[in-house]
Amino acid sequence: xxxxxxxxxxxxxxxxxxxxxxxxxxxxxxxxxxxxxxxxxxxxxxxxxxxxxxxxxxxxxxxxxxxxxxxxxxxxxxxxxxxxxxxxxxxxxxxxxxxxxxxxxxxxxxxxxxxxxxxxxxxxxxxxxxxxxxxxxxxxxxxxxxxxxxxxxxxxxxxxxxxxxxxxxxxxxxxxxxxxxxxxxxxxxxxxxxxxxxxxxxxxxxxxxxxxxxxxxxxxxxxxxxxxxxxxxxxxxxxxxxxxxxxxxxxxxxxxxxxxxxxxxxxxxxxxxxxxxxxxxxxxxxxxxxxxxxxxxxxxxxxxxxxxxxxxxxxxxxxxxxxxxxxxxxxxxxxxxxx
Amino acid sequence: xxxxxxxxxxxxxxxxxxxxxxxxxxxxxxxxxxxxxxxxxxxxxxxxxxxxxxxxxxxxxxxxxxxxxxxxxxxxxxxxxxxxxxxxxxxxxxxxxxxxxxxxxxxxxxxxxxxxxxxxxxxxxxxxxxxxxxxxxxxxxxxxxxxxxxxxxxxxxxxxxxxxxxxxxxxxxxxxxxxxxxxxxxxxxxxxxxxxxxxxxxxxxxxxxxxxxxxxxxxxxxxxxxxxxxxxxxxxxxxxxxxxxxxxxxxxxxxxxxxxxxxxxx
Numbered sequence: 255x256x257x258x259x260x261x262x263x264x265x266x267x268x269x270x271x272x273x274x275x276x277x278x279x280x281x282x283x284x285x286x287x288x289x290x291x292x293x294x295x296x297x298x299x300x301x302x303x304x305x306x307x308x309x310x311x312x313x314x315x316x317x318x319x320x321x322x323x324x325x326x327x328x329x330x331x332x333x334x335x336x337x338x339x340x341x342x343x344x345x346x347x348x349x350x351x352x353x354x355x356x357x358x359x360x361x362x363x364x365x366x367x368x369x370x371x372x373x374x375x376x377x378x379x380x381x382x383x384x385x386x387x388x389x390x391x392x393x394x395x396x397x398x399x400x401x402x403x404x405x406x407x408x409x410x411x412x413x414x415x416x417x418x419x420x421x422x423x424x425x426x427x428x429x430x431x432x433x434x435x436x437x438x439x440x441x442x443x444x445x446x447x448x449x450x451x452x453x454x455x456x457x458x459x460x461x462x463x464x465x466x467x468x469x470x471x472x473x474x475x476x477x478x479x480x481x482x483x484x485x486x487x488x489x490x491x492x493x494x495x496x497x498x499x500x501x502x503x504x505x506x507x508x509x510x511x512x513x514x515x516x517x518x519x520x521x522x523x524x525x526x527x528x529x530x531x532x533x534x535x536x537x538x539x540x541x542x543x544x545x546x547x548x549x550x551x552x553x554x555x556x557x558x559x560x561x562x563x564x565x566x567x568x569x570x571x572x573x574x575x576x577x578x579x580x581x582x583x584x585x586x587x588x589x590x591x592x593x
Numbered sequence: 594x595x596x597x598x599x600x601x602x603x604x605x606x607x608x609x610x611x612x613x614x615x616x617x618x619x620x621x622x623x624x625x626x627x628x629x630x631x632x633x634x635x636x637x638x639x640x641x642x643x644x645x646x647x648x649x650x651x652x653x654x655x656x657x658x659x660x661x662x663x664x665x666x667x668x669x670x671x672x673x674x675x676x677x678x679x680x681x682x683x684x685x686x687x688x689x690x691x692x693x694x695x696x697x698x699x700x701x702x703x704x705x706x707x708x709x710x711x712x713x714x715x716x717x718x719x720x721x722x723x724x725x726x727x728x729x730x731x732x733x734x735x736x737x738x739x740x741x742x743x744x745x746x747x748x749x750x751x752x753x754x755x756x757x758x759x760x761x762x763x764x765x766x767x768x769x770x771x772x773x774x775x776x777x778x779x780x781x782x783x784x785x786x787x788x789x790x791x792x793x794x795x796x797x798x799x800x801x802x803x804x805x806x807x808x809x810x811x812x813x814x815x816x817x818x819x820x821x822x823x824x825x826x827x828x829x830x831x832x833x834x835x836x837x838x839x840x841x842x843x844x845x846x847x848x849x850x851x852x853x854x855x856x857x858x859x
Contacts (some may be wrong), residue, residue, distance in 0.1 A: 313621070313824045320622045338620055409724065415810045417825060456727050456809035465809075468704040470726055576619035583826035588639045590813050591646070 279518040280305040282315065283330040284505065287379070289538040296525045302518050310460070319344060319510065326510055327519040333504045336375045337368035338574040345374045346509040352520040355527025363544035366504055367571060375506035376523055381478040381541040382564060383419060383501040385494040391472040398497035399423045402473055403450045412465040412474040415457035417586040418572070418579065419501065420447060423475065426498040433573045440578075440585060448589045466491065481561035482540035493560045495567030502569035504544070536562075606840065612833035621827025631834035640818065640835070647815040650729075651797035654736040655744075658793050659786060661737070662744035666785070667778075669745075670752035681749070684742050696735060696806050703731055703807070727809035735803040740796065744789035751785025752778075787850050795843050815839065 281288070285308035293304040307326070309315045312335035319329070319339070331339060339345050350356060359377060369375045387396045396402060402411065413420065422432035424443040456465045462476040463484050474481075475496075484491035507526065509519045525531055532548035540562045543549050549557065557563055575582075613631055616624045634640070669680045687695060702708045703726040710722040725731055755778065763773040779786075801816035810817070815835065822832025 311824055313827050316621055317823065317827060317829075320620055342620060412809075415805070417821075454809075454811065457811060458805075458809070464700075465727075468700075468726075469706045470704055470724075577617060579621075580617065580822075580826045580828040580831070583821055583828070584639065587643070587813055587818055587821070590811065591639065591643050593812075 276303055277301065277515070277518060278303045278305060279327045279515050279522055280307065280325065281328045281330070281522065282307050282309065282318075282326040283328075284308065285310050287330070287505070287539055289534050291534055291538075292526065292531055295531065295534075296522055299525070300518075300521060302521070304522070325512065325514055327513040327515050328522055329508055329510055330378060330505060331508060332572075333366060333368040333506065334572040334574045336506050336508055338576075339508070339510075340369060340374050341574075344511055346511045346513060346516060347373050348376070348509065348523075349520060352517075353524045353527065355524045358527055358529060358532075358545045358547040360544050360546045363504065367573060368504070369506070375508045376527065377544040378505045378507050378526065379479075379535060379539065379541040380502060380504045380544050382495060382567070382569060383414065383475060383503070384478055384481060384561070384564065384567075385496055386466060386474040386476055386481045386484055386561075387492045387494060388466060388472040388490055389492050390490045396473065396494055398494075399427050399475070400498070402475065403453055405453070407473055408453045409455045410472045411454045412456040412458060412462050412471045412476070413454050414462060414476060415459045417582050418575075419475075420450070420586055421582050422501055422572070423496070423498075424450070426496065426500075429498075432499075432501055432570050433575065435575050435578045435582065437581075440581065444585060444589070447586070448593075451586075451589050452593050477541075478561045478564070479539055479541040482559045485559055485561055486540070493564065495564045495569075497567075499568040499570060502571050504571060609833045609836050609840075612830050613837045615830040615833075617828045617830055621829070623829050628830075631831045632838075634831060635834050635838050640815075643813055643815050643818055646812070647798045650732065650736065650814065651794050653733055654740060654797045655790050655794045657733070657737045658741050658744040659789070662741055662789065663748055663786070666745045666748035667752045667782075670749050670755070671757075677753075684745050687742070692739065693802065693806075695738075696803060699731075699735055699738065699807060700726060703734070726807065727811065729808065729812065732804055732808040732812075735807040736797050736800060739800070739803060740793040743792040743796075747788035747792065748782060748785040751782040755781050787853070791847060791850055794846065799839065 279302050281293070281304055283306065288306065293306055297303055309318065312332050315329065315331055316335055316338070319326075336345070353376065356376065363377045363380065365372050366377075385396055385398075385402055392407075394401065421435065421440070421443055424446045425432050425434065425439060427446070428439075428442060430439060455471050456462070458465060461480070462474055463480045465471045466474050466476075466484060467487065478493065481491065481493040485493060507523045509516055509523075513519055526535070527545065529545060529547035529551055532543060532545040533551040536543045536548060536552055536556065540556065540559055542562055542564075543552075611625075612623055614627050614629070616626055616628050616630075618624050665684075669677055669684070672680060700707075704710075705722050705724065705726065707726070709725065710719070713719045714722065759777055759781065760773055763777045768776065798814075799816040799819070801814060801820045804810065804812070804814045804817055813821075819832050819835045819839070822828045822835065826832075
């Protein structure tokens with residue numbers, strides 16, 4: 255009996271001790287976007303264990319949060335997803351005094367339309383959606399979407415498998431905002447997109463670089479990070495910001511309103527804002543780093559990558575379009591299936 | 594068993610059924626107000642055409658699986674016991690590797706600068722490299738590859754139980770090999786063919802990974818459409834309605850096959 259009691263006591267002590275020492279923070283982030291070295295470095299310095307869970311699209315993130323699954327301390331939505339979360343009061347306001355690293359961010363990445371006061375989100379990495387040209391095969395000058403979607407490039411194209419992106423490119427070509435998805439505008443998009451879709455060989459959002467590397471296609475409209483990796487692989491892959499205007503995405507860090515450990519969440523965000531930490535992110539995932547102090551630590555070669563740090567071009571971020579997403583899905587599904 | 598069925602089959606199906614009559618809110622949540630709109634959308638020509646196409650692909654896949662899988666299964670069933678076990682193991686070995694990795698392996702085989710084109714060109718069988726990847730052919734190859742074992746195993750199970758004396762009797766009564774095969778062997782292994790057909794046809798209709806990876810996501814299948822509703826379009830009620838119709842179709846296929854199976858064996 256006594257031994258049972260002492261065992262129970264010992265167990266309680268053990269559980270208590272475990273609860274005390276192992277402070278945890280749960281990060282819900284994009285797959286292939288947060289280097290393990292960053293998380294390990296944070297744990298080594300603070301003793302806070304990072305549980306890292308991943309998603310592969312904003313929609314998946316939103317679905318999980320709306321369905322109420324999971325308790326996350328830090329999440330990593332893109333701009334438009336953060337916007338809808340702010341509106342639905344799903345994010346906790348940030349305590350800026352706990353985030354001194356905010357001073358490293360470039361001015362053009364503050365007060366973006368999705369979070370005009372910067373009170374809820376901290377930019378992590380940003381990028382663009384642009385054109386990759388295999389210049390060994392394609393000798394024409396490619397400036398914009400209209401040059402890509404030509405009959406002579408039929409079956410030589412890879413584009414993102416993302417219905418909203420496709421619609422946005424047509425809108426840009428027609429001189430409209432990527433966010434102006436009124437029924438009239440979508441009706442005007444339809445005939446153009448129907449022709450474009452027929453030319454495409456591969457739709458791939460996860461790894462569009464594969465088809466280009468394999469030589470199955472010669473032109474692509476892809477995430478700039480993918481293009482940056484292609485350029486590192488072989489300089490024949492040139493990146494072009496479409497002349498008609500391009501989509502810029504800003505992936506942010508934010509704290510959900512129901513986060514359990516907001517203190518540790520702030521510490522993790524500020525840790526990532528450190529120039530020497532943010533540099534590790536850039537090295538692994540060559541998107542555009544909004545952290546100017548971190549950029550100073552990059553090599554000349556990394557900074558010269560035209561996909562990571564493009565010059566010029568009209569950039570526009572996506573805004574939340576609510577239920578129109580379902581209509582766009584129907585439109586593109588219809589066009590793809592009736593070709 | 595009943596509790597297990599309730600937890601993993603009935604409850605999820607019931608949730609799907611309830612969702613299919615709901616509406617979507619602006620963020621993609623589900624609003625519990627009754628509507629039939631999702632079902633009217635399912636029968637929109639857009640989605641009907643995709644349904645029909647998916648059935649076509651799955652049907653072709655099943656047919657090829659029967660034609661390719663039947664001889665293999667029959668051969669294994671007739672092999673001596675020690676060898677039979679080794680052959681069966683070989684059929685199952687691919688399952689030890691992740692399905693996605695095996696699909697990527699096919700990509701390296703079929704791509705323009707891939708293995709197959711390299712072999713064909715080195716033997717001067719083709720001048721220009723063939724464009725195989727990202728075509729409907731590639732999708733069917735991927736589907737057949739993925740589901741062939743599901744056809745072989747049930748046919749093997751039937752063929753193994755086949756009493757060879759019956760085949761010999763057929764020969765003694767003057768039946769040639771074709772006649773013995775079509776009038777004796779096939780009817781006796783029909784339960785295996787039916788089970789294999791069900792195991793291949795049903796999942797092949799709903800497959801979305803292969804059409805994305807090997808078909809270049811060019812031509813949507815019903816599996817892709819449903820997947821999109823739960824992710825990109827964030828329209829769970831519509832996705833649920835598609836799922837319910839899908840489920841009803843499977844139930845129907847099953848009943849038809851059961852009846853035919855019963856008719857054949859009686």
